[in-house]
Amino acid sequence: MAADHIPVTVLTGFLGSGKTTVLNHLLRQPELNGVVAIINEFGEVALDHLLVETSEDRLALLDNGCICCSVREDLIETLRDLASRRVAGTIPPFHRVLLETTGLADPVPVLHTLMTASDVVDRYRIDGVVAMVDVVNGARTLAAHPEAVRQVAVADRLLLTKTDLVSDADRAALEQRLVSINPVAVRTLVRNGDVDPCRVLDAGLFDPSAKSADVLRWFETASQAANETHDHGHHECEGVTCAHHSHHAHDAGVSSYSLIIDEPIRHDAFMRWLDYVAALKGEDLLRFKAIVQIAERPDAPVVVHGVQHVFHRPIALDGWPSADRRSRLVFIVRGIPREIIENTLCKFAAVSRNAVHRSAA
Amino acid sequence: MDRTFADTVFRNGRIYTSNRQQPWATCAAVKAGRFVAVGSEADVASLVGEDTATVDLGGRMAMPGIIDIHNHIMMGGQADLYELRFSSSDSIPRIADAVHKAAAQAAPGAWIVGGQFGNNLLTSLNTTEACALLDAASLGHPVVLRDDSYHNRWASSAALRLAGVSADTPNPTDGEIGRDLKTGTLTGLMIEAASGLVERALAASGHYTAEMDRTAVARSISVLNSYGVTAFIDAASMQPIMAALKGLDDRGELTAWAVCAMPVVEPGFMFGKAGEALFAMREQFRGAHVKPDYVKMFLDGVPGAKTAAFHEPYVADPVRGCCFRGTTMMTVPDLIRWLGRCEKLGLAAKIHCAGDASVTQALDAIDVVRSFNGPTHLIHHIAHASYIAPDDIARFAELNVAADLSPIIWYPTVFLEAHKAAMGDERAQRFWPNKDLKQAGALMAGGSDWPVIPIPDPWQGIEGMVTRQNPTGDFPGKSLWAEQALDLTTVLDIYTIDGARAAGLSQITGSIEVGKSADLIVLDQMIFDIPVDQLADTRVETTFFEGRKVFERR
Numbered sequence: 001m002a003a004d005h006i007p008v009t010v011l012t013g014f015l016g017s018g019k020t021t022v023l024n025h026l027l028r029q030p031e032l033n034g035v036v037a038i039i040n041e042f043g044e045v046a047l048d049h050l051l052v053e054t055s056e057d058r059l060a061l062l063d064n065g066c067i068c069c070s071v072r073e074d075l076i077e078t079l080r081d082l083a084s085r086r087v088a089g090t091i092p093p094f095h096r097v098l099l100e101t102t103g104l105a106d107p108v109p110v111l112h113t114l115m116t117a118s119d120v121v122d123r124y125r126i127d128g129v130v131a132m133v134d135v136v137n138g139a140r141t142l143a144a145h146p147e148a149v150r151q152v153a154v155a156d157r158l159l160l161t162k163t164d165l166v167s168d169a170d171r172a173a174l175e176q177r178l179v180s181i182n183p184v185a186v187r188t189l190v191r192n193g194d195v196d197p198c199r200v201l202d203a204g205l206f207d208p209s210a211k212s213a214d215v216l217r218w219f220e221t222a223s224q225a226a227n228e229t230h231d232h233g234h235h236e237c238e239g240v241t242c243a244h245h246s247h248h249a250h251d252a253g254v255s256s257y258s259l260i261i262d263e264p265i266r267h268d269a270f271m272r273w274l275d276y277v278a279a280l281k282g283e284d285l286l287r288f289k290a291i292v293q294i295a296e297r298p299d300a301p302v303v304v305h306g307v308q309h310v311f312h313r314p315i316a317l318d319g320w321p322s323a324d325r326r327s328r329l330v331f332i333v334r335g336i337p338r339e340i341i342e343n344t345l346c347k348f349a350a351v352s353r354n355a356v357h358r359s360a361a
Numbered sequence: 362m363d364r365t366f367a368d369t370v371f372r373n374g375r376i377y378t379s380n381r382q383q384p385w386a387t388c389a390a391v392k393a394g395r396f397v398a399v400g401s402e403a404d405v406a407s408l409v410g411e412d413t414a415t416v417d418l419g420g421r422m423a424m425p426g427i428i429d430i431h432n433h434i435m436m437g438g439q440a441d442l443y444e445l446r447f448s449s450s451d452s453i454p455r456i457a458d459a460v461h462k463a464a465a466q467a468a469p470g471a472w473i474v475g476g477q478f479g480n481n482l483l484t485s486l487n488t489t490e491a492c493a494l495l496d497a498a499s500l501g502h503p504v505v506l507r508d509d510s511y512h513n514r515w516a517s518s519a520a521l522r523l524a525g526v527s528a529d530t531p532n533p534t535d536g537e538i539g540r541d542l543k544t545g546t547l548t549g550l551m552i553e554a555a556s557g558l559v560e561r562a563l564a565a566s567g568h569y570t571a572e573m574d575r576t577a578v579a580r581s582i583s584v585l586n587s588y589g590v591t592a593f594i595d596a597a598s599m600q601p602i603m604a605a606l607k608g609l610d611d612r613g614e615l616t617a618w619a620v621c622a623m624p625v626v627e628p629g630f631m632f633g634k635a636g637e638a639l640f641a642m643r644e645q646f647r648g649a650h651v652k653p654d655y656v657k658m659f660l661d662g663v664p665g666a667k668t669a670a671f672h673e674p675y676v677a678d679p680v681r682g683c684c685f686r687g688t689t690m691m692t693v694p695d696l697i698r699w700l701g702r703c704e705k706l707g708l709a710a711k712i713h714c715a716g717d718a719s720v721t722q723a724l725d726a727i728d729v730v731r732s733f734n735g736p737t738h739l740i741h742h743i744a745h746a747s748y749i750a751p752d753d754i755a756r757f758a759e760l761n762v763a764a765d766l767s768p769i770i771w772y773p774t775v776f777l778e779a780h781k782a783a784m785g786d787e788r789a790q791r792f793w794p795n796k797d798l799k800q801a802g803a804l805m806a807g808g809s810d811w812p813v814i815p816i817p818d819p820w821q822g823i824e825g826m827v828t829r830q831n832p833t834g835d836f837p838g839k840s841l842w843a844e845q846a847l848d849l850t851t852v853l854d855i856y857t858i859d860g861a862r863a864a865g866l867s868q869i870t871g872s873i874e875v876g877k878s879a880d881l882i883v884l885d886q887m888i889f890d891i892p893v894d895q896l897a898d899t900r901v902e903t904t905f906f907e908g909r910k911v912f913e914r915r
Contacts, residue, residue, distance in 0.1 A: 277733070344732050347732055
């Protein structure tokens with residue numbers, strides 16, 4: 001992936017979660033100069049120095065017929081059009097896209113589009129997914145709408161809005177919910193849409209120019225977070241049983257865990273395992289991120305991330321920041337027992353059983 | 362009428378039950394189509410009321426209705442009713458003669474559909490001379506003849522014209538249009554997917570109507586009933602087949618349990634909706650006795666045509682060279698995706714694997730699916746589990762995969778001769794390791810693959826599994842891998858209770874037990890008391906389906 005790909009930040013969140021307020025605020029910041037915003041609905045964004053593209057909801061099924069991998073044709077057209085107008089000079093050069101999804105949208109088709117559509121992946125890259133959760137209605141929304149759970153599950157960052165309207169206790173309760181769905185997303189509290197652009201942009205994990213130390217630091221934090229949540233139930237909490245007995249059950253069995261593998265993994269075996277996961281468990285693999293030591297190129301850590309059955313093409317970083325070259329895998333899943341992941345890694349990715357560790361030691 | 366009385370009691374029989382807890386009984390009582398008592402006179406006496414019908418078995422042997430784990434229910438009847446029949450051992454001139462007779466009587470322009478020529482003729486049919494012979498015999502009619510594998514066709518020039526096949530038509534994927542090796546001209550031989558070109562033209566001609574479909578299926582099932590078969594899996598259920606089955610069931614005329622295996626992709630010999638589009642319709646075809654709960658996948662073709670996928674190469678030939686092993690039609694990831702999808706939909710898969718490499722690939726894919734999905738009640742089938750690498754034998758039981766033993770060719774036949782030509786004698790004869798599978802604990806089920814074999818007579822299969830010799834008297838004195846013979850009890854399990862397990866029907870049929878469907882057949886001989894080479898002579902005298910007499914020998 002070339003470093004000059006235009007980053008796309010996906011802003012998602014339910015109706016009333018404050019997306020428009022946040023977007024309005026962000027677009028006024030100097031850091032946001034040269035940003036194109038694509039919004040799905042005509043909001044109240046009106047800024048003369050920016051382009052505002054609207055995009056209608058039109059879904060197209062990929063030929064494998066799975067509804068969860070529908071791509072957004074409208075989005076492909078919009079992004080393609082923007083890129084050609086940029087080249088033709090009919091619009092000012094832009095260096096970033098902010099993509100706001102409709103409140104009801106399942107963000108997965110949008111992400112699949114950004115990861116797979118040929119014209120899109122040639123010119124753009126996902127910078128990150130930012131989900132907004134309004135703390136007043138958040139708990140209700142999560143309970144009533146699976147799309148909301150999915151928005152949280154796929155997010156790299158969570159912006160908690162309307163925090164001035166609830167008590168600390170209520171906010172903490174909601175945060176607990178959010179952690180149970182997605183412990184690895186960084187949470188930021190927002191008032192009146194006032195958010196520092198650095199809390200939204202450059203999630204960086206998928207940026208080929210990212211420093212491997214930063215990426216690794218992310219994995220350290222994420223691994224710990226995933227495992228802490230996993231142990232939350234105060235009992236030896238395993239796989240399917242876990243979903244039944246812990247708070248995870250409230251979120252349709254969404255849970256998270258991380259693995260550390262302390263031996264290099266063969267490239268073809270790992271890719272084969274990814275294929276199998278995608279084919280058989282894709283629907284329930286809400287988010288997957290990994291930094292992997294590949295046996296054939298042990299000096300260059302490879303970052304892999306996936307949303308359901310679609311995996312981004314692996315990104316090789318320049319080198320490991322330290323002597324610690326263990327692979328880290330972080331999963332946000334719906335009802336996939338951890339044992340299945342461990343067993344299949346051993347069986348199909350040729351990983352030895354004693355190289356797989358659960359805790360972020 | 363007292364509700365506790367039986368509708369029917371069977372008395373004075375030697376009833377083999379296929380129930381290990383109670384292998385034999387003399388009496389059985391039936392109410393509302395289900396067995397309500399199985400045992401001795403004392404067990405049924407209290408169930409006999411005024412209106413109870415008594416069937417005196419007169420000391421004869423009875424047993425559960427037989428399961429045919431693999432047939433093509435419409436084609437059997439179609440072949441029987443509407444097609445020109447000739448023997449797979451017929452020579453090319455004899456076939457041409459038969460075509461000539463049919464052509465002389467056919468309506469102008471009418472298709473002549475027939476079968477089945479021997480697989481061993483494929484090479485000699487692929488010549489200008491054979492083509493000229495067929496064209497002369499056809500008197501200008503479009504003719505399509507199927508081979509005994511049903512994977513390949515021999516078509517007249519008129520049929521090729523209607524199919525739009527000309528000298529410069531490219532070979533379809535997974536198929537080959539026969540061309541004379543010397544002259545390069547079309548021969549009319551159509552291998553695998555190329556068959557579809559001609560079959561499509563036949564289907565488009567309206568040669569078969571919906572009513573003919575229903576009649577054909579009804580005819581097939583009455584043939585099955587006459588051999589004692591009361592349950593089957595149709596191994597490539599297209600929409601018209603399921604419609605015909607459901608139509609018969611709604612009329613109360615379906616006299617067997619019909620399990621349907623819907624193709625995931627259009628097979629080379631049937632045309633119409635397949636895969637998701639077909640699965641989506643399945644509930645409209647479900648009936649009291651129609652169960653569209655399986656899918657069909659094809660991984661390869663047949664050994665005789667060198668279209669089956671093997672670990673070791675075929676015998677060298679001028680077309681394929683020295684090292685051709687055959688190829689599979691699906692990759693492991695494709696297979697995995699389909700299996701995953703099917704398991705999600707509650708469908709089990711019947712996977713056609715004629716060569717040992719296909720068997721390995723199917724087992725590999727199932728292994729992956731099991732590793733990710735965990736255990737399931739669905740039992741996938743390896744169809745035609747016949748050439749199996751030794752290392753794969755134990756995997757059937759490990760992965761809970763059923764060995765679909767079909768067609769009935771586990772003894773010397775013309776198929777074997779074709780395989781010898783393709784693979785060499787020694788390899789060809791390592792065919793049907795039934796005993797090895799049994800010892801490894803595999804679930805095994807017997808099927809006919811009718812009309813691949815022209816008569817769906819399970820008794821030939823039963824004798825052949827025990828003797829490994831040809832029960833018809835062909836190939837006298839010859840055995841096929843005699844060490845793989847099974848004992849009769851095991852073989853009866855394969856054709857009854859184990860078949861029912863593999864077909865997902867074990868709660869319903871497959872044994873004579875209280876609560877199960879009263880599917881019972883009466884035999885003309887006590888098969889445990891006769892020499893094993895007389896098993897195939899067994900005649901079914903009466904067939905009961907749900908306690909109802911659906912066949913009686915006259």
